[in-house]
Amino acid sequence: MQVDDFSLKDPDWERKLIDGNQSLLELMRLSLDHDIVAREWATDFERSFQLAGRLREMVSIYGLNDGVVRTFLEALAEVPDSLISAKFGRERAVEVSRMAVDALLDSTLNKARKMDCELNNRDMNPGSTADLIAASLFISLLRRLRF
Incomplete structure (x- = not known):
């Protein structure tokens, strides 16, 4: 079974999914090389x-807001966002990662704000990275992090 066997663009995707009898974890493992959320499932949220x-x-x-923003930017700088890659191509995802690197150089986070505006204007959402940050916040709360 390969990830290409399951495409939402395929009119028979639902039948193939049912006939394949794959668990959600097995499907995530098929996608781990190109989807960072799937990689989380496949690696026990490493x-x-x-x-x-x-x-x-x-x-x-840095406090709650700036700490979350900086963590998000670092995560995005390290690994291109797979949602942006899926929607706009790998090159654009790498470009957004470079923007995050640049934004981290500004201690005031003004470059991060400009980056946010630019991405919004281009209808680009690094949502997979945001999902990882949401999971990290949840883990932090379970570990008794208090704000």
Whole structure:
């Protein structure tokens, strides 16, 4: 079974999914090389747990909002967002990662705000990275991080 066997563009996708009798985890494992959320499922949320540790550190240094923003930017700088890659291509996803690297160089986060506006204007949403941050926040709350 390969990830290409399951495409929502295929009119028979639902039948193939049922006939394939794959678990959600098995399907996520098929997609782990090109979808960072699927990779989380396939690796027992390894990166989300790593980001939760980083998030705790950033929040303790910069406060809640800036700590979350910096953690998000670092995550985006490290790994191109798979939602942007799926919608706009790998090149655009890498470009957005470079924007995050640049935004991190500005201690005031003004470049991050400009980046946010630019992405909104281009209808680009690094939503897969945001999903990882949401998971990291949840893990942090389970670990008793208080704001």
